[in-house]
Amino acid sequence: EIVMTQSPATLSVSPGERATLSCRASQSVSSNLAWYQQKPGQAPRLLIYGASTRATGIPARFSGSGSGTEFTLTISSLQSEDFAVYYCQQYNNWPLYTFGQGTKLEIK
Amino acid sequence: EVQLVESGGGLVQPGGSLRLSCAASGFTFSSYDMHWVRQATGKGLEWVSAIGTAGDTYYPGSVKGRFTISRENAKNSLYLQMNSLRAGDTAVYYCAREGREGWFDPWGQGTLVTVSS
Numbered sequence: 001e002i003v004m005t006q007s008p009a010t011l012s013v014s015p016g017e018r019a020t021l022s023c024r025a026s027q028s029v030s031s032n033l034a035w036y037q038q039k040p041g042q043a044p045r046l047l048i049y050g051a052s053t054r055a056t057g058i059p060a061r062f063s064g065s066g067s068g069t070e071f072t073l074t075i076s077s078l079q080s081e082d083f084a085v086y087y088c089q090q091y092n093n094w095p096l097y098t099f100g101q102g103t104k105l106e107i108k
Numbered sequence: 109e110v111q112l113v114e115s116g117g118g119l120v121q122p123g124g125s126l127r128l129s130c131a132a133s134g135f136t137f138s139s140y141d142m143h144w145v146r147q148a149t150g151k152g153l154e155w156v157s158a159i160g161t162a163g164d165t166y167y168p169g170s171v172k173g174r175f176t177i178s179r180e181n182a183k184n185s186l187y188l189q190m191n192s193l194r195a196g197d198t199a200v201y202y203c204a205r206e207g208r209e210g211w212f213d214p215w216g217q218g219t220l221v222t223v224s225s
Contacts, residue, residue: 044202045215050209095143098155101152
């Protein structure tokens with residue numbers, strides 16, 4: 001099983017500032033990595049796939065980078081609606097997909 | 109509009125059974141691999157099962173032998189039969205469509221399963 005580790009567990013950032021979230025895989029997943037956003041009481045929403053491709057309708061302030069075992073989600077200028085929990089997911093090993101434990105992005 | 113709607117959750121005693129359903133609309137259901145993912149309260153996401161377009165099925169060790177995923181393409185429906193339920197199976201269960209290469213989009217709104225006496 002590929003283990004996904006996200007850091008930090010909680011990130012406190014002020015609105016308008018940049019947020020950088022990390023995700024590490026226990027073995028290479030190439031670029032087969034997705035990021036999801038989840039708000040309280042809602043289902044996860046796809047933000048990024050292929051490590052760096054924004055999903056339909058996702059604002060340009062969200063960007064993803066990385067390959068292999070190290071990945072980053074960057075939110076360039078935080079808006080109030082961006083405060084949520086973010087999960088990474090590897091889909092390199094069909095269908096034994098695994099998620100990271102999540103990073104909670106909170107208002108500073 | 110692509111949509112997934114789960115149903116069938118509820119309260120069940122340990123050792124009991126429950127069948128979840130997921131109604132799909134807005135896309136050609138038979139052409140997509142489908143998944144169930146669960147989330148215990150305050151916890152992260154855990155992949156529970158997958159079914160391919162050919163009906164092939166997959167499970168993690170935590171539910172293998174107890175859960176059965178199935179699909180009925182004529183009804184655009186996905187199912188999860190859960191047997192021998194345990195307290196640790198308590199969670200919101202989401203169905204999700206697999207994208208072209210493995211990401212999940214969209215997700216349903218989820219259905220809550222509570223295993224308790």
